[in-house]
Amino acid sequence: MEFKKNFDIKDDRNLTMLVDFYELTMGNGYLNKNVGNKTAYFDMFFRRVPDNGGYCIMAGVQQLTEYLSNLRFTKEDIDYLRSKHEFSEEFLSYLKDFKFECDVWAVPEGNPVFPNEPLVTVKGPAIQAQFVETMILLTINHQTLIATKANRICRAAGNRPVMEFGSRRAQGYDGAIYGARAAVIGGCSSTACTISEQMFGVNAVGTMAHSWVQLFDNEFEAFKAWADVYPENCVLLVDTYNVLKSGLPNAIKVFDEVLKPKGIRPSGIRIDSGDITYLTKKCRKILDEAGYSDCKIVISNSLDEHIITDVLLQGAEVDSFGVGERLITAKSEPVFGGVFKLCAVENDEGNIVPKIKISENQEKITNPGFKKIYRLFDKETDKALADLITLNDEVIDETKPLEIFDPIYTWKKKKLTHYYVKDLRVQLFKKGELVYENPEVLEIRNIAKKETEKLWAEVLRLENPHTYYVDLSKKLWDLKHNLLEKYSNAFNS
């Protein structure tokens, strides 16, 4: 498959200062207390899948690598920070000469990911690993949210193309620009956001709005003008006044009078309001009877996976969907709750000391230690059986049976025999140096398609999916529970 080139429009803003202020106060404090160069390990992970879905689609890694590659504090930044009277000159000087030195691992974009998995791990000087928290979260949270929502919507639409139409209702410019990127990763065929094609090579499309129709003396004249200018891409918006009494009859008249004499077939009609099922069935019948059974019907109007499922169930005659605000904002659940937590610190001897965050909410307790994720596949079906989070130095011998167990209901065990494993993450940065080449967006969309097909249908279900197994290795489970026992004894004595 050949991928479209993007047009080299880059977002070259310096976003170094897009950071929660406390990362700076803490950095200043770490330096002051001589712990700034302690090697720390932070994990980025999330706790639940939005919309109670079965999986998320990882996205945002490319923007994360761009941000980390470009970290730099300008003189203006330093002057501004000095004016806050909270930072030492030593700290400001550290920032002035800032050079990113961390190791970073992440799950590549497009892969299905699950709660509690360390999607990103940063290892490096505490002062640096702490600093990148805000942007790691912001980038991965946003794009993973939208890619996941898009994947749900595209799943509902089946083979019908879904076009991303939401720029105008996005939350800020990047909500539109990077939202369109994430939507395509999730499965959308194209976007209305023009600049996203320039930046990412995702196809930008569009035809007309109601204003086109209104601007002419009447609907017929408007359609005729369009067919004149775009005979080969004649998609007419038929609901400005009345679909069945005006829009469709005028469209067919134009197909007959303008296109037919030229031997050109119409591309489609679009309906943006009213009862989709009723109108599309009526329109389909009328178009077929008029000899335009190849004329496509495009639908848009506050769609999401539920409305699409519902109208298709009722037999709506739709060839493709334009999806706007409910996709670009992930309206049904617009927050992706990724967090960034300290999981280990190296002591003076260079040994990794695991760290844990306790909480009265069981699900908020973190997994300690420097970890990795193995995905376990069935050798015969190539389906994903489970993910296993292990300590980083654990190796799985695929030639031997592997027993995995539920981390809460530990008596629920499973012995795997015909399986193979895949280390789910790649290294992005080595001592601050980028060592990863980001794939093109359309290639990432292929990865998402291929890798979600390896999930059982039960996990892919939109409603009440089966919970995919994310287990801990025995070694990690023991480590965690020993730490929990320790704190429990301390507070309950």
Next chain:
Amino acid sequence: MEFKKNFDIKDDRNLTMLVDFYELTMGNGYLNKNVGNKTAYFDMFFRRVPDNGGYCIMAGVQQLTEYLSNLRFTKEDIDYLRSKHEFSEEFLSYLKDFKFECDVWAVPEGNPVFPNEPLVTVKGPAIQAQFVETMILLTINHQTLIATKANRICRAAGNRPVMEFGSRRAQGYDGAIYGARAAVIGGCSSTACTISEQMFGVNAVGTMAHSWVQLFDNEFEAFKAWADVYPENCVLLVDTYNVLKSGLPNAIKVFDEVLKPKGIRPSGIRIDSGDITYLTKKCRKILDEAGYSDCKIVISNSLDEHIITDVLLQGAEVDSFGVGERLITAKSEPVFGGVFKLCAVENDEGNIVPKIKISENQEKITNPGFKKIYRLFDKETDKALADLITLNDEVIDETKPLEIFDPIYTWKKKKLTHYYVKDLRVQLFKKGELVYENPEVLEIRNIAKKETEKLWAEVLRLENPHTYYVDLSKKLWDLKHNLLEKYSNAFNS
């Protein structure tokens, strides 16, 4: 009042191509059909207040003026568009020499606004007025959404400061940066988003995260280190392990052992999890008994106006709130449904021909014509009585009684006598030239405060507010209904 200067960090991206592709196909079509230079009037308005609130807070005008001032197509843009094979060389050449020539009016930021009011009106060559649709909507929709949500949350918090903490869960970088700006317009005292202080002069604040506590050998050492570095701004996060058994006792120990000997009072404690009401009451009592009744209690953890109202009702002892994801994404209703509709076109004689968009949904029918908004105030109380949308040439004689009527239940009438009127909008651009000076963000926050105080308490209510009157002048009402009759006759014959 003295306003803080911003630090001259500017977002100087060229966002000209952040545009729905159909604006370009239509522009190309307008030019081809010789209607590109027809003078068109477009209104931007919304149809309902998010969260069923009583009003919205206008925001985003400054970014809109920046965008419109910087419209330009680069050679790369033109080359890219040429590669799509949909545009004529005449159109590409028009874009190459693009010079913005429109008149633009808008409601200044900070003002309360209501459904169906033309918040922005663009008058100019159809090809240009059409082109700016996407960015007008994107900018005003996003910031008005967040300013409105922030205003609700701040209203619930009463006199207690509300800090915006949501960057990490924002929808893209601008979601964080401009979201923080809008949150401050809505009433927030400060933000955690550092770059927003550099750009807009809004105060950036922050102290520590759980990782600070985890990085040290134990909680006491972590608190002691903080008090050492920041004795004058000692806010300690007390819920890393256990608020009452560990966090608070350690905090008090540090206040006693580190701060007291220096004669410094502690600034506060922060709680980010658990039962707010229970924990803050307990903590308040313990702090008071320890002699720290001036130590503030800061709360954060998935807060919104409802949770804040609820915990305050139960007597939670909170001095300030940090509000994150539910504010920065307007989680309860993350879409602001602003639309941009053609309302008039000038004919060859230069007369304004009103245009209307019909719909089977009564509320989707637009108000035709070139319009303005008058806000009517009671002379004695200075309270806003109603808004009146009129045709642009209508003048209200304040010395005479004014009869207004409900645009749907037209028999509901009201005669105003002791009133004065205010033209709610200002002109931003005259023939493409910026003629408006944007106020500083902190000044806009003052406007929002002052102008919302002019609304009756019934309109300000969070739940079931009274619907503020937005009426049409008799002249406008007649114009609209004549057009509706015309189309009704056409389709029902």
